[in-house]
Amino acid sequence: AQDKEIRIGFINTFSGGASIYGKHQKDGVELALDHLGRKMAGLDVKMIYGDDQRKPDVGRQAADKMLKKDKVHVVAGITWSNILAAVQRRVIRAKKILISTNAGWSAMAGKNCSPYFFSTSWNNDQTPEAMGHLMNQLKLDNVFLISANYQAGKDMLTGFERFYKGGVAGRILYRLGQRDYQAEISQIRAVNPSALFGFVPGPMGIAFMKQYRAAGLHESIPFYSVFTIDYMTLGGHGKAAIGTYHTSYWNNSSDDPVNRKFIEDFKEKYGYHPSMFSAQAYDMPMLVDSGVRAVKGDLSDVKGMILEMEKADFKSTRGKFAYNTNHIPIQNFYRREVRADANGDPEIVTTGVVFENHKDSYYETCKMKW
Amino acid sequence: MAEPILRVEGLGKQFGGVVATDNLDFEVLPGEIHAVIGPNGAGKTTFVAQISGMIRPDAGRIFFDGRDVTQLTAPARSHAGLARSFQITSIFKGFSALQNVALAIQAHSGHSFRMWCPAGTDETLVAPAREILGRVGLGDRAEVTAASLAHGEQRQLEIAMALATRPKLLLLDEPTAGMGPEDSQQMTAFLGALKGDYSILLIEHDMDTVFALADRITVLVYGRAIATGTPEVIRANDEVRAAYLGEEKALA
Amino acid sequence: MLTRVKLICLFLSAAILLAVPPLAQATGEDFYVTLFARIMIFAIAAVSLDLILGFGGMISFGHAAYLGLGAYAVGIFSHYGITDGFLQFGVAILGSAAVALVIGAICLRTRGIYFIMITLALTQMLYFLGISLEEYGGDDGLNTDRSEFVTALDLYDDVTLYYFTFVILVVCVFIMHRLINSRFGMVIRGCRSNEDRMQAIGFPTFRYKLAAFVISGAMCGVSGALLANLTEFVTPEFMHWFRSGEIMIMVLVGGMGSLFGPAFGAAAYLLFEEWVPEIMELVVSGSGQNWQFIFGPLLVILVLFAKQGLWGLIPGGRSNDG
Amino acid sequence: MLEVRGLETAYGQSQVLFGMAFDVGPGEVVTLMGRNGMGKTTTIRSVMGLIPTRAGSIRFEDRELRGSPSHRIGQQGLGLVPEGRQIFPNLTVRENLVATAANRSGSADPWTVDRVFALFPALAERANNMGNQLSGGEQQMLAIGRALTTNPKLLILDEATEGLAPLVRAEIWTCLASLKAEGQAILVIDKSVEALTRIGDRHYIVERGRVVWQGDSRALTADEDIQHLYLGV
Amino acid sequence: MTWLLLLEQILNGVQFGVFLFLVSAGLTLVLGIMNVVNLAHGSLFMLGAYYAATVFGWTGSFLLAAVVMVPMALLSGIAIEVVALRTMYDRDHMDQVLATFGLILFFNESVRLVWGAESQPMPVPDFLAGSVEVLPGTPYPVFRVAVIAVGLLTAFALYLLITRTRVGMLIRAGASNRAMVGALGINIQLLYTLVFGLGAILAGLAGMMAGPLQSVEPGMGEDMLILAFVVIVIGGIGSIRGAMIASVVIGIVEVVGRSILPFAMTGFMGEDAAQTAGPAVSSMLIYVLMAAVLFFKPEGLFPAKTG
Numbered sequence A: 001a002q003d004k005e006i007r008i009g010f011i012n013t014f015s016g017g018a019s020i021y022g023k024h025q026k027d028g029v030e031l032a033l034d035h036l037g038r039k040m041a042g043l044d045v046k047m048i049y050g051d052d053q054r055k056p057d058v059g060r061q062a063a064d065k066m067l068k069k070d071k072v073h074v075v076a077g078i079t080w081s082n083i084l085a086a087v088q089r090r091v092i093r094a095k096k097i098l099i100s101t102n103a104g105w106s107a108m109a110g111k112n113c114s115p116y117f118f119s120t121s122w123n124n125d126q127t128p129e130a131m132g133h134l135m136n137q138l139k140l141d142n143v144f145l146i147s148a149n150y151q152a153g154k155d156m157l158t159g160f161e162r163f164y165k166g167g168v169a170g171r172i173l174y175r176l177g178q179r180d181y182q183a184e185i186s187q188i189r190a191v192n193p194s195a196l197f198g199f200v201p202g203p204m205g206i207a208f209m210k211q212y213r214a215a216g217l218h219e220s221i222p223f224y225s226v227f228t229i230d231y232m233t234l235g236g237h238g239k240a241a242i243g244t245y246h247t248s249y250w251n252n253s254s255d256d257p258v259n260r261k262f263i264e265d266f267k268e269k270y271g272y273h274p275s276m277f278s279a280q281a282y283d284m285p286m287l288v289d290s291g292v293r294a295v296k297g298d299l300s301d302v303k304g305m306i307l308e309m310e311k312a313d314f315k316s317t318r319g320k321f322a323y324n325t326n327h328i329p330i331q332n333f334y335r336r337e338v339r340a341d342a343n344g345d346p347e348i349v350t351t352g353v354v355f356e357n358h359k360d361s362y363y364e365t366c367k368m369k370w
Numbered sequence B: 001m002a003e004p005i006l007r008v009e010g011l012g013k014q015f016g017g018v019v020a021t022d023n024l025d026f027e028v029l030p031g032e033i034h035a036v037i038g039p040n041g042a043g044k045t046t047f048v049a050q051i052s053g054m055i056r057p058d059a060g061r062i063f064f065d066g067r068d069v070t071q072l073t074a075p076a077r078s079h080a081g082l083a084r085s086f087q088i089t090s091i092f093k094g095f096s097a098l099q100n101v102a103l104a105i106q107a108h109s110g111h112s113f114r115m116w117c118p119a120g121t122d123e124t125l126v127a128p129a130r131e132i133l134g135r136v137g138l139g140d141r142a143e144v145t146a147a148s149l150a151h152g153e154q155r156q157l158e159i160a161m162a163l164a165t166r167p168k169l170l171l172l173d174e175p176t177a178g179m180g181p182e183d184s185q186q187m188t189a190f191l192g193a194l195k196g197d198y199s200i201l202l203i204e205h206d207m208d209t210v211f212a213l214a215d216r217i218t219v220l221v222y223g224r225a226i227a228t229g230t231p232e233v234i235r236a237n238d239e240v241r242a243a244y245l246g247e248e249k250a251l252a
Numbered sequence C: 001m002l003t004r005v006k007l008i009c010l011f012l013s014a015a016i017l018l019a020v021p022p023l024a025q026a027t028g029e030d031f032y033v034t035l036f037a038r039i040m041i042f043a044i045a046a047v048s049l050d051l052i053l054g055f056g057g058m059i060s061f062g063h064a065a066y067l068g069l070g071a072y073a074v075g076i077f078s079h080y081g082i083t084d085g086f087l088q089f090g091v092a093i094l095g096s097a098a099v100a101l102v103i104g105a106i107c108l109r110t111r112g113i114y115f116i117m118i119t120l121a122l123t124q125m126l127y128f129l130g131i132s133l134e135e136y137g138g139d140d141g142l143n144t145d146r147s148e149f150v151t152a153l154d155l156y157d158d159v160t161l162y163y164f165t166f167v168i169l170v171v172c173v174f175i176m177h178r179l180i181n182s183r184f185g186m187v188i189r190g191c192r193s194n195e196d197r198m199q200a201i202g203f204p205t206f207r208y209k210l211a212a213f214v215i216s217g218a219m220c221g222v223s224g225a226l227l228a229n230l231t232e233f234v235t236p237e238f239m240h241w242f243r244s245g246e247i248m249i250m251v252l253v254g255g256m257g258s259l260f261g262p263a264f265g266a267a268a269y270l271l272f273e274e275w276v277p278e279i280m281e282l283v284v285s286g287s288g289q290n291w292q293f294i295f296g297p298l299l300v301i302l303v304l305f306a307k308q309g310l311w312g313l314i315p316g317g318r319s320n321d322g
Numbered sequence D: 001m002l003e004v005r006g007l008e009t010a011y012g013q014s015q016v017l018f019g020m021a022f023d024v025g026p027g028e029v030v031t032l033m034g035r036n037g038m039g040k041t042t043t044i045r046s047v048m049g050l051i052p053t054r055a056g057s058i059r060f061e062d063r064e065l066r067g068s069p070s071h072r073i074g075q076q077g078l079g080l081v082p083e084g085r086q087i088f089p090n091l092t093v094r095e096n097l098v099a100t101a102a103n104r105s106g107s108a109d110p111w112t113v114d115r116v117f118a119l120f121p122a123l124a125e126r127a128n129n130m131g132n133q134l135s136g137g138e139q140q141m142l143a144i145g146r147a148l149t150t151n152p153k154l155l156i157l158d159e160a161t162e163g164l165a166p167l168v169r170a171e172i173w174t175c176l177a178s179l180k181a182e183g184q185a186i187l188v189i190d191k192s193v194e195a196l197t198r199i200g201d202r203h204y205i206v207e208r209g210r211v212v213w214q215g216d217s218r219a220l221t222a223d224e225d226i227q228h229l230y231l232g233v
Numbered sequence E: 001m002t003w004l005l006l007l008e009q010i011l012n013g014v015q016f017g018v019f020l021f022l023v024s025a026g027l028t029l030v031l032g033i034m035n036v037v038n039l040a041h042g043s044l045f046m047l048g049a050y051y052a053a054t055v056f057g058w059t060g061s062f063l064l065a066a067v068v069m070v071p072m073a074l075l076s077g078i079a080i081e082v083v084a085l086r087t088m089y090d091r092d093h094m095d096q097v098l099a100t101f102g103l104i105l106f107f108n109e110s111v112r113l114v115w116g117a118e119s120q121p122m123p124v125p126d127f128l129a130g131s132v133e134v135l136p137g138t139p140y141p142v143f144r145v146a147v148i149a150v151g152l153l154t155a156f157a158l159y160l161l162i163t164r165t166r167v168g169m170l171i172r173a174g175a176s177n178r179a180m181v182g183a184l185g186i187n188i189q190l191l192y193t194l195v196f197g198l199g200a201i202l203a204g205l206a207g208m209m210a211g212p213l214q215s216v217e218p219g220m221g222e223d224m225l226i227l228a229f230v231v232i233v234i235g236g237i238g239s240i241r242g243a244m245i246a247s248v249v250i251g252i253v254e255v256v257g258r259s260i261l262p263f264a265m266t267g268f269m270g271e272d273a274a275q276t277a278g279p280a281v282s283s284m285l286i287y288v289l290m291a292a293v294l295f296f297k298p299e300g301l302f303p304a305k306t307g
């Protein structure tokens, strides 16, 4: 019996402290569906949203429910590596398509890679790799590194140093969830490096930036960050972010009509500026749609869908890109900086390409097996 | 003269500036009721607390039943045969009167790491518990939860629990505290009946009870024993009168 | 003792638990097998916590530690390709017991709020330890395989795992039932009521409380091992203090100091978490994510008005029906 | 000034008071006697609003007190020395006396900390000890002192001499006598019939939650078998 | 690392400690003296930050924000006390823990509903921006100095209130025997409501001072909550002095430990190993400290003299 509708399960953090990630991504997805007329190859789209409460086993529970109860064709979403780690096995074993709209867990690019898995975001290392490269371009030497003391945090440094050629003035791994950084800041000042590279995501980042600025280091030691500053956190950063640099896969300033339409309609619909998370999530339904159309809505032909999706033949906010053999995007990475707009409020502007068609560095270790 | 069951040598205890026990020598002979009286704050309760192992003395040694128990913990002393009742009633409020006593018996029938057989129906605990409740006159209140016993009854339960530990020496801190004349008389009679089977260290402010029961009386003032002797001797002692009894009681 | 009404509730719920898998499969909703397995697993954790919490009056805010330890016992072994269930569960039990012994020995010197906080603190330590264990995935956690006992017992079949869990739950409850009514149980409850007096009548209370603490930890370790099997995944998250809080909630919601209450509490909590958001979605779409907005106040109300928990709400019988 | 009628109180299911009724007039010393568990303390707790009552009326200076929160009742000028002392263990002796001090009777020379210390020198020595460090008797003195420093219009003592040495007891009775002489109204519960008959004007004997006998000291001392029947003397 | 840096780190530790005290001051009052385990303290901390941030956002005046925050926090506190905690005082800690746990969930969600999940902007006010030179060559943010000032002031005021005033005595008396305080003619219920409100104000104050240096977002109180409890427990429940000293000790241990452990450990293990092990250990440090303290002094460093 052919399904008359396509069911997509979307797992993310919707309750509790980190629910902001879920919100931005869900809004992106919903907008995409609007743009698709809420149909894919004539099939109605049914979204099932599942809250993981940022707990792996709860995320796992949600996935189970989607597979068994809702009989979804696609499981998507997921912000955190550890939740992706918890969810992936079940979904892949059930031979359903799994799409990460954020989590860039390296294992999925390498040893755990699977034809059923796609990413509309990136691999954790890629963004810091770009930053490392950028710092080379800027001829920066003697850079200080700060990152969070957990897996993703360490991946970030690995990625950065894979490309960064200059000297390292020192490194700090701070505690996950840390709120006060004066100690680290004093240490950085003492070393007096030429620049600071940091992975300080979300609220930690906001706290760090405020304190960094309060200590007056932002002038003497410029801060080059990844995943710290984005339209999601910009409000919280406020002016403290002005004058900082970061790299991202998303050229938010690009005039690509798809991108423009996305940003405009998004602001229109939700009343706030989309973040890169929204952009990634926006691509997910588009990607699925390409697959569904290829198999003319015969959702039983999962393989057919996948083969089509591998072509990445859909309108992405990042413009044209290709999928690598491990289904991680091969994409450009941009240098972005925070400037004061006309009335002094911070805005993010893309000011150049760091990488063209950048591959992640795990795909060689990926052995696809159906 | 028989070897004393309890002997205390040079016991001393201070709380900050307060000298609660001051180089005290003391003994209880087997089968005797030795009463300790003295003004409020003389250190009687503290004294009992040290013998029963609830408070560590600063100085001195305590011999019980021939051995030095100064270093033993409260539970260990209880097993050695010391039992205490509290001046301020201390019972298991949530349990029934029966359970209260049964628990006390259990404490002295082997270790309690028996995790499988129900204790509530264990006759080796319940039967003696009932028997003891009967003896203190709470036979008909066995199933009542301790919290809802009247003050007087709770005092009786205190004693029952002390007895349940099959002690050689009973340390009774004001057993008749808060009891009406009738109940006091009952309690007095009851304690009288225990005489001989148990040695008793009795703290009491109710002189009728004391003079009725005590073989010997020690008067404590500021942690020091100012006099020890038979009731007659104590009655006659001027210092005691001045410090404690006051006139009318002594003459009575 | 139990009143008739309570007995009926008991048998009903047992019957329901037994009937879940066939019903689920008949209706093609076999997701409920996993859900109820999860419920029973946390029921075990809650029951184990109730021993020290409800009966012993030791408010441990760190019970999640043993959940995590049990889980990691399974996880680490299967990380090295060892999936023998007897070994895994054995280590889960002994490991949790051992850690409980150490933690207990430290914590039981303190009382009241101090006890609450130090149990919390030590569990947080384990949590951070878990995060820093790179070999075992650190904060990414660890994918695990399910345990293998005897070939007849294939835990990869969710239904088998379900009944396996069910049996263990029943065993745990029965053990608890014997325990709290035994002499040992009386001692534990006595300590809750008046520890000084316990010592005066001759109980060296420390060792009994410690024993209870260890037993409780070990039992919770089992539930941890089961959880690892169910989710095929272990993570430091299992040891987060919020998790300890949740287990406490289950106990209280069900009824502290009652034998069956905690199990019902676990069911109530997890079903709430599962269904209320959906119901809210039906009412106002998009509101499901705010279920805690309802749950929080509900919890307060429950604490305020249902002192005996749900089990106590069932008419008749004191809650202390151990 | 205090007028209790038809008071009924129960702890959960078990009713304890069945139509308790008694009066205390200005400057009068009234006593409640009775065996253990007859409901004396319960009566007091009901009057003080410490437990909910089922029925009856409690009028103090023609104001109905029943049902009003206990702090109101306290403010009206009822000063309680509760059974079992209940001093504040985590306050020093001095703080125990200062914390709730007031002059409710508006007397010219009110009870002060120093007057209490004068009355109980033992307390003065312990002025800076914590309440829980006091001996049973010292605690009892403190409880009385604490009630006095609120300068109540009606002083209520429940077993105030429990656990006191004969000397101190004697002191307290003399103290009560002198208070009486100053015109202080007092409601006393005690076990020592003999002392009560000495200072009390009128006596009520409580049996199973109701008054079974009342009269003045002469009548009581005269009536041997009443004493025997209800007080077991 | 140089001695000067070490000195600076110790200073940072002290500053963090004083901040910790500020966070736990309200809790000391409610937990230590009123004897209520109030997990919702973290939520009040969060509310304080949100109130201040909002007003600050509208008016641009930090002082005005403070002026508005105080009554708002007071009301929130009173509301909590009246609705949830009033009947909890004589209940055992378990009930209090769970009821207030429920409050945490409630307030986090409420804040999300009202302000949204995004973190709220709250910069350092201009008149407290910039830095002063405390040690040669090490400028120190003025705002952090301000935090120290506020913290010490609070400590002093609270100490006087509790130990020197009659209100203080009554609060402590009520903690041990509410019924009796009532019978002696004090409206303990009202008193407690107000005291709880005061606790809320202190929590709010801490939140307001945290805002400009942290992220004002739902759940921002939780991490702080645990720290606050650790402070109080180490210091000895009910002892203001203890809380102050414990805060500073914890502050120093946390900060200095964090900054020197990685170096220290490179000594006996490889650079890389130390780089990861160091932070891991230091993140457990305060818990180790707490466990150690309670092991040797089960009543905390300065047990309040309740015997």
Ligand SMILES: Nc1ncnc2c1ncn2[C@@H]1O[C@H](COP(=O)(O)OP(=O)(O)OP(=O)(O)O)[C@@H](O)[C@H]1O
Pocket (backbone or CB within 6 Å): B015, B016, B018, B019, B020, B038, B039, B040, B041, B042, B043, B044, B045, B046, B047, B087, D126, D129, D132, D133, D134, D135, D136, D137, D138, D163, E307
């Ligand atoms: N924990 C303590 N800390 C400080 N002082 C204490 C402590 N316990 C008792 N004291 C003091 O030691 C003295 C003796 O107290 P104790 O209770 O032994 O007297 P007592 O003889 O039992 O008096 P009573 O007959 O009134 O019960 C008292 O002055 C009391 O204040």
Ligand SMILES: Nc1ncnc2c1ncn2[C@@H]1O[C@H](COP(=O)(O)OP(=O)(O)OP(=O)(O)O)[C@@H](O)[C@H]1O
Pocket (backbone or CB within 6 Å): B147, B148, B149, B150, B151, B152, B178, D011, D014, D016, D034, D035, D036, D037, D038, D039, D040, D041, D042, D043, D083
């Ligand atoms: N908290 C309680 N719960 C249940 N019943 C109680 C409670 N307190 C007292 N009672 C019962 O109420 C009755 C009266 O108690 P109450 O204390 O008023 O007597 P009393 O006359 O003061 O006795 P006593 O002379 O021993 O103080 C007693 O039978 C007692 O069992």
Ligand SMILES: [Mg+2]
Pocket (backbone or CB within 6 Å): B044, B045, B046, B087, B173, D135, D136, D137
């Ligand atoms: Mg005494």
Ligand SMILES: [Mg+2]
Pocket (backbone or CB within 6 Å): B151, D040, D041, D042, D083, D158, D159
């Ligand atoms: Mg009474």
